[in-house]
Amino acid sequence: MDTQLLMAALAGCRDGIVITDAISPKNQIIYTNKAFQLMTGFSESDLIGKGSRFLLGTKTRPTAAKAFRQALGEGSRVQVTLSAICKDGSQKWLEISGGPFEYNGEKKRYFIGSCRDVGERVEAVEALMASEIKFEKSDVEAKVSSYDSITSLYNRSYFEEVAEREWLAMLRERRPLSVFLIGISNLAGFKASRGLDNSNRLMANTADALRQVFRRGIDLVAKYDDERFIVISTGMAWEEAENMAAKLNDVVDGELAQNTPIEARLYGCIGVATKIPEEGFHVDHLIELAEQALLKASTYPESTIIVAESDCVA
Known part of the structure:
Protein backbone atom coordinates (compact mmCIF):
# COMPACT_ATOMS: atom_id res chain seq x y z
CA MET A 1 0.00 0.00 0.00
CA VAL A 118 -13.18 7.71 27.90
CA GLY A 119 -13.41 10.59 30.35
CA GLU A 120 -17.19 10.90 30.16
CA ARG A 121 -17.62 7.24 31.03
CA VAL A 122 -15.13 7.31 33.91
CA GLU A 123 -16.62 10.50 35.33
CA ALA A 124 -20.18 9.23 34.93
CA VAL A 125 -19.44 6.00 36.78
CA GLU A 126 -17.52 7.83 39.53
CA ALA A 127 -20.40 10.31 39.90
CA LEU A 128 -22.89 7.44 40.07
CA MET A 129 -20.88 5.69 42.76
CA ALA A 130 -20.51 8.95 44.72
CA SER A 131 -24.22 9.73 44.52
CA GLU A 132 -25.15 6.21 45.60
CA ILE A 133 -22.78 6.38 48.55
CA LYS A 134 -24.18 9.77 49.55
CA PHE A 135 -27.74 8.51 49.28
CA GLU A 136 -27.01 5.33 51.19
CA LYS A 137 -25.37 7.23 54.02
CA SER A 138 -28.55 9.23 54.48
CA ASP A 139 -30.89 6.27 54.17
CA VAL A 140 -30.45 3.48 56.72
CA GLU A 141 -32.58 0.97 54.84
CA ALA A 142 -30.67 1.47 51.60
CA LYS A 143 -27.38 1.07 53.44
CA VAL A 144 -28.49 -2.16 55.08
CA SER A 145 -29.66 -3.60 51.76
CA SER A 146 -26.49 -2.65 49.83
CA TYR A 147 -23.67 -2.95 52.36
CA ASP A 148 -22.00 -5.64 54.41
CA SER A 149 -22.17 -4.61 58.07
CA ILE A 150 -18.76 -6.08 59.02
CA THR A 151 -16.56 -4.62 56.28
CA SER A 152 -18.69 -1.66 55.06
CA LEU A 153 -18.12 -2.96 51.53
CA TYR A 154 -20.95 -3.49 49.08
CA ASN A 155 -22.59 -6.87 49.56
CA ARG A 156 -22.97 -9.68 47.04
CA SER A 157 -26.51 -8.74 46.01
CA TYR A 158 -25.51 -5.21 45.09
CA PHE A 159 -22.35 -6.44 43.39
CA GLU A 160 -24.30 -8.78 41.13
CA GLU A 161 -26.62 -5.95 40.06
CA VAL A 162 -23.69 -3.70 39.15
CA ALA A 163 -21.76 -6.54 37.49
CA GLU A 164 -24.65 -7.24 35.14
CA ARG A 165 -24.96 -3.57 34.17
CA GLU A 166 -21.22 -3.26 33.58
CA TRP A 167 -21.17 -6.46 31.52
CA LEU A 168 -23.87 -5.10 29.20
CA ALA A 169 -22.05 -1.77 28.91
CA MET A 170 -18.78 -3.50 28.00
CA LEU A 171 -20.66 -5.73 25.52
CA ARG A 172 -21.84 -2.62 23.68
CA GLU A 173 -18.43 -0.97 23.77
CA ARG A 174 -16.40 -4.15 23.09
CA ARG A 175 -14.11 -3.42 26.04
CA PRO A 176 -12.65 -5.91 28.54
CA LEU A 177 -13.81 -6.60 32.07
CA SER A 178 -11.86 -8.32 34.85
CA VAL A 179 -13.09 -10.16 37.94
CA PHE A 180 -10.90 -10.83 41.00
CA LEU A 181 -11.92 -13.28 43.72
CA ILE A 182 -9.83 -13.00 46.88
CA GLY A 183 -9.85 -15.63 49.60
CA ILE A 184 -7.96 -16.16 52.86
CA SER A 185 -6.76 -19.72 53.22
CA ASN A 186 -7.25 -21.35 56.64
CA LEU A 187 -9.67 -18.60 57.73
CA ALA A 188 -12.16 -21.17 59.04
CA GLY A 189 -9.51 -22.59 61.35
CA PHE A 190 -8.57 -19.10 62.50
CA LYS A 191 -12.23 -18.34 63.27
CA ALA A 192 -12.58 -21.58 65.25
CA SER A 193 -9.45 -20.98 67.34
CA ARG A 194 -9.50 -17.20 67.71
CA GLY A 195 -13.22 -16.49 67.73
CA LEU A 196 -15.72 -14.68 65.53
CA ASP A 197 -14.75 -11.18 66.69
CA ASN A 198 -11.10 -11.64 65.66
CA SER A 199 -12.17 -13.17 62.37
CA ASN A 200 -14.51 -10.26 61.64
CA ARG A 201 -11.80 -7.77 62.57
CA LEU A 202 -9.42 -9.48 60.17
CA MET A 203 -11.99 -9.30 57.35
CA ALA A 204 -12.59 -5.60 58.04
CA ASN A 205 -8.84 -4.84 57.98
CA THR A 206 -8.44 -6.79 54.73
CA ALA A 207 -11.36 -4.86 53.22
CA ASP A 208 -9.60 -1.58 54.07
CA ALA A 209 -6.45 -2.86 52.35
CA LEU A 210 -8.43 -3.79 49.23
CA ARG A 211 -9.86 -0.28 49.03
CA GLN A 212 -6.32 1.08 48.84
CA VAL A 213 -5.54 -1.14 45.85
CA PHE A 214 -8.73 -0.54 43.86
CA ARG A 215 -9.15 3.22 43.96
CA ARG A 216 -10.80 4.00 40.64
CA GLY A 217 -14.41 5.01 40.84
CA ILE A 218 -15.18 2.33 38.26
CA ASP A 219 -13.68 -0.48 40.38
CA LEU A 220 -16.29 -2.14 42.58
CA VAL A 221 -15.06 -4.02 45.66
CA ALA A 222 -17.55 -6.19 47.54
CA LYS A 223 -17.75 -8.91 50.16
CA TYR A 224 -18.74 -12.07 48.29
CA ASP A 225 -19.40 -14.39 51.24
CA ASP A 226 -18.11 -15.05 54.76
CA GLU A 227 -14.57 -15.81 53.59
CA ARG A 228 -14.15 -14.16 50.17
CA PHE A 229 -14.05 -10.74 48.51
CA ILE A 230 -14.82 -9.96 44.87
CA VAL A 231 -13.82 -7.07 42.61
CA ILE A 232 -14.98 -6.10 39.14
CA SER A 233 -12.85 -3.73 37.04
CA THR A 234 -14.23 -2.37 33.78
CA GLY A 235 -11.89 -1.59 30.91
CA MET A 236 -9.11 -3.69 32.46
CA ALA A 237 -7.45 -6.11 30.05
CA TRP A 238 -5.52 -9.19 31.16
CA GLU A 239 -2.03 -7.60 31.17
CA GLU A 240 -3.09 -4.98 33.70
CA ALA A 241 -5.21 -7.53 35.59
CA GLU A 242 -2.16 -9.77 36.12
CA ASN A 243 -0.12 -6.83 37.40
CA MET A 244 -2.99 -5.77 39.65
CA ALA A 245 -3.32 -9.32 41.03
CA ALA A 246 0.39 -9.39 41.92
CA LYS A 247 0.10 -6.10 43.81
CA LEU A 248 -3.10 -7.30 45.45
CA ASN A 249 -1.40 -10.50 46.57
CA ASP A 250 1.39 -8.55 48.26
CA VAL A 251 -1.07 -6.24 50.02
CA VAL A 252 -3.26 -9.07 51.35
CA ASP A 253 -0.28 -11.11 52.55
CA GLY A 254 1.19 -8.01 54.20
CA GLU A 255 -2.07 -7.38 56.02
CA LEU A 256 -2.25 -10.98 57.23
CA ALA A 257 1.38 -11.03 58.34
CA GLN A 258 0.92 -7.82 60.30
CA ASN A 259 -2.32 -8.74 62.06
CA THR A 260 -2.19 -12.51 62.65
CA PRO A 261 0.28 -14.83 64.41
CA ILE A 262 2.60 -16.93 62.27
CA GLU A 263 1.15 -20.14 63.65
CA ALA A 264 -2.27 -19.22 62.19
CA ARG A 265 -0.77 -19.94 58.76
CA LEU A 266 -3.08 -17.54 56.94
CA TYR A 267 -2.29 -16.51 53.39
CA GLY A 268 -4.11 -14.95 50.48
CA CYS A 269 -5.21 -16.74 47.35
CA ILE A 270 -6.56 -14.99 44.26
CA GLY A 271 -8.45 -16.11 41.18
CA VAL A 272 -8.59 -13.79 38.17
CA ALA A 273 -10.63 -13.94 34.96
CA THR A 274 -10.73 -11.40 32.13
CA LYS A 275 -12.87 -11.22 29.01
CA ILE A 276 -14.29 -8.91 26.39
CA PRO A 277 -18.04 -9.63 26.67
CA GLU A 278 -19.72 -11.45 23.80
CA GLU A 279 -23.19 -12.73 23.05
CA GLY A 280 -23.99 -16.06 24.71
CA PHE A 281 -21.46 -15.49 27.51
CA HIS A 282 -22.84 -13.98 30.73
CA VAL A 283 -20.99 -12.20 33.53
CA ASP A 284 -21.91 -15.17 35.76
CA HIS A 285 -19.69 -17.32 33.55
CA LEU A 286 -16.79 -14.92 34.11
CA ILE A 287 -17.33 -15.05 37.87
CA GLU A 288 -17.43 -18.84 37.65
CA LEU A 289 -14.07 -18.84 35.86
CA ALA A 290 -12.64 -16.66 38.64
CA GLU A 291 -14.08 -19.05 41.23
CA GLN A 292 -12.44 -22.02 39.51
CA ALA A 293 -9.13 -20.16 39.43
CA LEU A 294 -9.47 -19.28 43.13
CA LEU A 295 -10.27 -22.90 44.00
CA LYS A 296 -7.11 -24.01 42.25
CA ALA A 297 -5.08 -21.28 43.96
CA SER A 298 -6.39 -22.36 47.39
CA THR A 299 -4.92 -25.85 46.94
CA TYR A 300 -1.37 -24.52 47.07
CA PRO A 301 0.37 -24.42 50.47
CA GLU A 302 1.32 -20.76 50.12
CA SER A 303 0.09 -17.47 48.71
CA THR A 304 -0.90 -18.01 45.08
CA ILE A 305 -2.45 -16.20 42.12
CA ILE A 306 -4.22 -18.17 39.40
CA VAL A 307 -5.43 -16.59 36.17
CA ALA A 308 -8.24 -18.33 34.26
CA GLU A 309 -7.08 -20.48 31.32
CA SER A 310 -6.00 -18.39 28.31
CA ASP A 311 -8.66 -19.83 26.01
CA CYS A 312 -11.30 -18.35 28.33
CA VAL A 313 -9.90 -14.84 28.49
CA ALA A 314 -9.55 -12.02 26.03
Whole structure:
Protein backbone atom coordinates (compact mmCIF):
# COMPACT_ATOMS: atom_id res chain seq x y z
CA MET A 1 0.00 0.00 0.00
CA ASP A 2 1.19 3.52 -0.78
CA THR A 3 2.89 5.22 2.20
CA GLN A 4 1.12 8.52 1.58
CA LEU A 5 -2.23 6.75 1.59
CA LEU A 6 -1.43 5.12 4.94
CA MET A 7 -0.38 8.44 6.47
CA ALA A 8 -3.57 10.08 5.19
CA ALA A 9 -5.63 7.28 6.77
CA LEU A 10 -3.88 7.73 10.14
CA ALA A 11 -4.28 11.50 9.94
CA GLY A 12 -8.01 11.17 9.31
CA CYS A 13 -8.66 8.58 12.03
CA ARG A 14 -11.16 9.68 14.69
CA ASP A 15 -9.17 7.97 17.46
CA GLY A 16 -5.89 9.46 18.53
CA ILE A 17 -2.86 7.72 17.05
CA VAL A 18 0.65 7.86 18.52
CA ILE A 19 3.75 6.13 17.18
CA THR A 20 6.89 5.91 19.31
CA ASP A 21 10.45 4.66 19.02
CA ALA A 22 10.21 1.98 21.71
CA ILE A 23 13.95 1.37 22.00
CA SER A 24 14.79 5.03 22.58
CA PRO A 25 15.54 5.89 26.23
CA LYS A 26 12.24 7.72 26.80
CA ASN A 27 10.03 5.94 24.27
CA GLN A 28 10.30 8.99 22.03
CA ILE A 29 7.19 10.11 20.13
CA ILE A 30 7.79 10.18 16.36
CA TYR A 31 4.21 10.67 15.09
CA THR A 32 0.81 11.85 16.34
CA ASN A 33 -2.32 12.46 14.34
CA LYS A 34 -4.59 15.48 14.57
CA ALA A 35 -7.14 13.67 16.75
CA PHE A 36 -4.54 13.02 19.46
CA GLN A 37 -3.35 16.61 19.30
CA LEU A 38 -6.92 17.83 19.80
CA MET A 39 -7.42 15.41 22.71
CA THR A 40 -4.41 16.73 24.63
CA GLY A 41 -4.11 20.31 23.36
CA PHE A 42 -0.48 19.79 22.37
CA SER A 43 0.68 20.67 18.88
CA GLU A 44 2.71 18.31 16.73
CA SER A 45 5.87 20.30 17.51
CA ASP A 46 5.12 20.01 21.26
CA LEU A 47 4.97 16.22 21.03
CA ILE A 48 7.52 15.05 18.45
CA GLY A 49 10.77 14.06 20.12
CA LYS A 50 9.31 14.04 23.62
CA GLY A 51 9.26 10.91 25.78
CA SER A 52 5.74 9.49 26.02
CA ARG A 53 5.83 9.26 29.81
CA PHE A 54 5.56 13.02 30.21
CA LEU A 55 1.90 12.58 29.29
CA LEU A 56 1.12 10.27 32.26
CA GLY A 57 -1.12 12.07 34.75
CA THR A 58 -1.15 11.74 38.52
CA LYS A 59 -4.49 9.88 38.44
CA THR A 60 -2.95 7.00 36.50
CA ARG A 61 -2.96 3.84 38.61
CA PRO A 62 0.51 2.38 39.27
CA THR A 63 -0.57 -0.99 37.88
CA ALA A 64 -1.75 0.62 34.62
CA ALA A 65 1.50 2.54 34.27
CA LYS A 66 3.47 -0.64 34.99
CA ALA A 67 1.50 -2.60 32.38
CA PHE A 68 2.18 0.14 29.83
CA ARG A 69 5.92 0.25 30.61
CA GLN A 70 6.11 -3.55 30.57
CA ALA A 71 4.48 -3.72 27.14
CA LEU A 72 7.01 -1.24 25.79
CA GLY A 73 9.92 -3.10 27.35
CA GLU A 74 8.80 -6.55 26.19
CA GLY A 75 7.39 -5.53 22.83
CA SER A 76 3.94 -6.90 23.65
CA ARG A 77 0.37 -5.71 23.12
CA VAL A 78 -1.46 -3.80 25.83
CA GLN A 79 -4.82 -2.21 26.58
CA VAL A 80 -4.99 0.13 29.57
CA THR A 81 -6.84 3.19 30.81
CA LEU A 82 -4.48 6.02 31.69
CA SER A 83 -4.82 9.59 32.89
CA ALA A 84 -3.04 11.91 30.43
CA ILE A 85 -1.81 15.43 31.14
CA CYS A 86 -3.11 18.02 28.66
CA LYS A 87 -1.31 21.20 27.67
CA ASP A 88 -3.56 23.36 29.89
CA GLY A 89 -2.63 21.25 32.92
CA SER A 90 -5.89 19.33 33.10
CA GLN A 91 -6.00 15.54 33.03
CA LYS A 92 -7.99 13.37 30.63
CA TRP A 93 -8.82 9.66 30.81
CA LEU A 94 -7.63 7.82 27.70
CA GLU A 95 -8.02 4.16 26.83
CA ILE A 96 -4.87 3.13 24.99
CA SER A 97 -4.72 -0.02 22.90
CA GLY A 98 -1.66 -0.90 20.91
CA GLY A 99 1.50 -2.86 20.40
CA PRO A 100 4.72 -3.17 18.40
CA PHE A 101 4.85 -3.41 14.64
CA GLU A 102 7.54 -4.33 12.17
CA TYR A 103 9.13 -1.71 9.96
CA ASN A 104 12.28 -2.16 7.88
CA GLY A 105 12.84 -5.55 9.50
CA GLU A 106 12.81 -4.20 13.06
CA LYS A 107 10.04 -6.07 14.87
CA LYS A 108 10.04 -4.42 18.30
CA ARG A 109 11.42 -0.97 17.68
CA TYR A 110 8.21 0.86 16.89
CA PHE A 111 5.05 0.99 18.98
CA ILE A 112 1.66 2.25 17.81
CA GLY A 113 -1.10 3.21 20.20
CA SER A 114 -4.73 4.00 19.47
CA CYS A 115 -6.15 6.42 22.06
CA ARG A 116 -9.81 6.98 22.87
CA ASP A 117 -11.19 9.62 25.23
CA VAL A 118 -13.18 7.71 27.90
CA GLY A 119 -13.41 10.59 30.35
CA GLU A 120 -17.19 10.90 30.16
CA ARG A 121 -17.62 7.24 31.03
CA VAL A 122 -15.13 7.31 33.91
CA GLU A 123 -16.62 10.50 35.33
CA ALA A 124 -20.18 9.23 34.93
CA VAL A 125 -19.44 6.00 36.78
CA GLU A 126 -17.52 7.83 39.53
CA ALA A 127 -20.40 10.31 39.90
CA LEU A 128 -22.89 7.44 40.07
CA MET A 129 -20.88 5.69 42.76
CA ALA A 130 -20.51 8.95 44.72
CA SER A 131 -24.22 9.73 44.52
CA GLU A 132 -25.15 6.21 45.60
CA ILE A 133 -22.78 6.38 48.55
CA LYS A 134 -24.18 9.77 49.55
CA PHE A 135 -27.74 8.51 49.28
CA GLU A 136 -27.01 5.33 51.19
CA LYS A 137 -25.37 7.23 54.02
CA SER A 138 -28.55 9.23 54.48
CA ASP A 139 -30.89 6.27 54.17
CA VAL A 140 -30.45 3.48 56.72
CA GLU A 141 -32.58 0.97 54.84
CA ALA A 142 -30.67 1.47 51.60
CA LYS A 143 -27.38 1.07 53.44
CA VAL A 144 -28.49 -2.16 55.08
CA SER A 145 -29.66 -3.60 51.76
CA SER A 146 -26.49 -2.65 49.83
CA TYR A 147 -23.67 -2.95 52.36
CA ASP A 148 -22.00 -5.64 54.41
CA SER A 149 -22.17 -4.61 58.07
CA ILE A 150 -18.76 -6.08 59.02
CA THR A 151 -16.56 -4.62 56.28
CA SER A 152 -18.69 -1.66 55.06
CA LEU A 153 -18.12 -2.96 51.53
CA TYR A 154 -20.95 -3.49 49.08
CA ASN A 155 -22.59 -6.87 49.56
CA ARG A 156 -22.97 -9.68 47.04
CA SER A 157 -26.51 -8.74 46.01
CA TYR A 158 -25.51 -5.21 45.09
CA PHE A 159 -22.35 -6.44 43.39
CA GLU A 160 -24.30 -8.78 41.13
CA GLU A 161 -26.62 -5.95 40.06
CA VAL A 162 -23.69 -3.70 39.15
CA ALA A 163 -21.76 -6.54 37.49
CA GLU A 164 -24.65 -7.24 35.14
CA ARG A 165 -24.96 -3.57 34.17
CA GLU A 166 -21.22 -3.26 33.58
CA TRP A 167 -21.17 -6.46 31.52
CA LEU A 168 -23.87 -5.10 29.20
CA ALA A 169 -22.05 -1.77 28.91
CA MET A 170 -18.78 -3.50 28.00
CA LEU A 171 -20.66 -5.73 25.52
CA ARG A 172 -21.84 -2.62 23.68
CA GLU A 173 -18.43 -0.97 23.77
CA ARG A 174 -16.40 -4.15 23.09
CA ARG A 175 -14.11 -3.42 26.04
CA PRO A 176 -12.65 -5.91 28.54
CA LEU A 177 -13.81 -6.60 32.07
CA SER A 178 -11.86 -8.32 34.85
CA VAL A 179 -13.09 -10.16 37.94
CA PHE A 180 -10.90 -10.83 41.00
CA LEU A 181 -11.92 -13.28 43.72
CA ILE A 182 -9.83 -13.00 46.88
CA GLY A 183 -9.85 -15.63 49.60
CA ILE A 184 -7.96 -16.16 52.86
CA SER A 185 -6.76 -19.72 53.22
CA ASN A 186 -7.25 -21.35 56.64
CA LEU A 187 -9.67 -18.60 57.73
CA ALA A 188 -12.16 -21.17 59.04
CA GLY A 189 -9.51 -22.59 61.35
CA PHE A 190 -8.57 -19.10 62.50
CA LYS A 191 -12.23 -18.34 63.27
CA ALA A 192 -12.58 -21.58 65.25
CA SER A 193 -9.45 -20.98 67.34
CA ARG A 194 -9.50 -17.20 67.71
CA GLY A 195 -13.22 -16.49 67.73
CA LEU A 196 -15.72 -14.68 65.53
CA ASP A 197 -14.75 -11.18 66.69
CA ASN A 198 -11.10 -11.64 65.66
CA SER A 199 -12.17 -13.17 62.37
CA ASN A 200 -14.51 -10.26 61.64
CA ARG A 201 -11.80 -7.77 62.57
CA LEU A 202 -9.42 -9.48 60.17
CA MET A 203 -11.99 -9.30 57.35
CA ALA A 204 -12.59 -5.60 58.04
CA ASN A 205 -8.84 -4.84 57.98
CA THR A 206 -8.44 -6.79 54.73
CA ALA A 207 -11.36 -4.86 53.22
CA ASP A 208 -9.60 -1.58 54.07
CA ALA A 209 -6.45 -2.86 52.35
CA LEU A 210 -8.43 -3.79 49.23
CA ARG A 211 -9.86 -0.28 49.03
CA GLN A 212 -6.32 1.08 48.84
CA VAL A 213 -5.54 -1.14 45.85
CA PHE A 214 -8.73 -0.54 43.86
CA ARG A 215 -9.15 3.22 43.96
CA ARG A 216 -10.80 4.00 40.64
CA GLY A 217 -14.41 5.01 40.84
CA ILE A 218 -15.18 2.33 38.26
CA ASP A 219 -13.68 -0.48 40.38
CA LEU A 220 -16.29 -2.14 42.58
CA VAL A 221 -15.06 -4.02 45.66
CA ALA A 222 -17.55 -6.19 47.54
CA LYS A 223 -17.75 -8.91 50.16
CA TYR A 224 -18.74 -12.07 48.29
CA ASP A 225 -19.40 -14.39 51.24
CA ASP A 226 -18.11 -15.05 54.76
CA GLU A 227 -14.57 -15.81 53.59
CA ARG A 228 -14.15 -14.16 50.17
CA PHE A 229 -14.05 -10.74 48.51
CA ILE A 230 -14.82 -9.96 44.87
CA VAL A 231 -13.82 -7.07 42.61
CA ILE A 232 -14.98 -6.10 39.14
CA SER A 233 -12.85 -3.73 37.04
CA THR A 234 -14.23 -2.37 33.78
CA GLY A 235 -11.89 -1.59 30.91
CA MET A 236 -9.11 -3.69 32.46
CA ALA A 237 -7.45 -6.11 30.05
CA TRP A 238 -5.52 -9.19 31.16
CA GLU A 239 -2.03 -7.60 31.17
CA GLU A 240 -3.09 -4.98 33.70
CA ALA A 241 -5.21 -7.53 35.59
CA GLU A 242 -2.16 -9.77 36.12
CA ASN A 243 -0.12 -6.83 37.40
CA MET A 244 -2.99 -5.77 39.65
CA ALA A 245 -3.32 -9.32 41.03
CA ALA A 246 0.39 -9.39 41.92
CA LYS A 247 0.10 -6.10 43.81
CA LEU A 248 -3.10 -7.30 45.45
CA ASN A 249 -1.40 -10.50 46.57
CA ASP A 250 1.39 -8.55 48.26
CA VAL A 251 -1.07 -6.24 50.02
CA VAL A 252 -3.26 -9.07 51.35
CA ASP A 253 -0.28 -11.11 52.55
CA GLY A 254 1.19 -8.01 54.20
CA GLU A 255 -2.07 -7.38 56.02
CA LEU A 256 -2.25 -10.98 57.23
CA ALA A 257 1.38 -11.03 58.34
CA GLN A 258 0.92 -7.82 60.30
CA ASN A 259 -2.32 -8.74 62.06
CA THR A 260 -2.19 -12.51 62.65
CA PRO A 261 0.28 -14.83 64.41
CA ILE A 262 2.60 -16.93 62.27
CA GLU A 263 1.15 -20.14 63.65
CA ALA A 264 -2.27 -19.22 62.19
CA ARG A 265 -0.77 -19.94 58.76
CA LEU A 266 -3.08 -17.54 56.94
CA TYR A 267 -2.29 -16.51 53.39
CA GLY A 268 -4.11 -14.95 50.48
CA CYS A 269 -5.21 -16.74 47.35
CA ILE A 270 -6.56 -14.99 44.26
CA GLY A 271 -8.45 -16.11 41.18
CA VAL A 272 -8.59 -13.79 38.17
CA ALA A 273 -10.63 -13.94 34.96
CA THR A 274 -10.73 -11.40 32.13
CA LYS A 275 -12.87 -11.22 29.01
CA ILE A 276 -14.29 -8.91 26.39
CA PRO A 277 -18.04 -9.63 26.67
CA GLU A 278 -19.72 -11.45 23.80
CA GLU A 279 -23.19 -12.73 23.05
CA GLY A 280 -23.99 -16.06 24.71
CA PHE A 281 -21.46 -15.49 27.51
CA HIS A 282 -22.84 -13.98 30.73
CA VAL A 283 -20.99 -12.20 33.53
CA ASP A 284 -21.91 -15.17 35.76
CA HIS A 285 -19.69 -17.32 33.55
CA LEU A 286 -16.79 -14.92 34.11
CA ILE A 287 -17.33 -15.05 37.87
CA GLU A 288 -17.43 -18.84 37.65
CA LEU A 289 -14.07 -18.84 35.86
CA ALA A 290 -12.64 -16.66 38.64
CA GLU A 291 -14.08 -19.05 41.23
CA GLN A 292 -12.44 -22.02 39.51
CA ALA A 293 -9.13 -20.16 39.43
CA LEU A 294 -9.47 -19.28 43.13
CA LEU A 295 -10.27 -22.90 44.00
CA LYS A 296 -7.11 -24.01 42.25
CA ALA A 297 -5.08 -21.28 43.96
CA SER A 298 -6.39 -22.36 47.39
CA THR A 299 -4.92 -25.85 46.94
CA TYR A 300 -1.37 -24.52 47.07
CA PRO A 301 0.37 -24.42 50.47
CA GLU A 302 1.32 -20.76 50.12
CA SER A 303 0.09 -17.47 48.71
CA THR A 304 -0.90 -18.01 45.08
CA ILE A 305 -2.45 -16.20 42.12
CA ILE A 306 -4.22 -18.17 39.40
CA VAL A 307 -5.43 -16.59 36.17
CA ALA A 308 -8.24 -18.33 34.26
CA GLU A 309 -7.08 -20.48 31.32
CA SER A 310 -6.00 -18.39 28.31
CA ASP A 311 -8.66 -19.83 26.01
CA CYS A 312 -11.30 -18.35 28.33
CA VAL A 313 -9.90 -14.84 28.49
CA ALA A 314 -9.55 -12.02 26.03
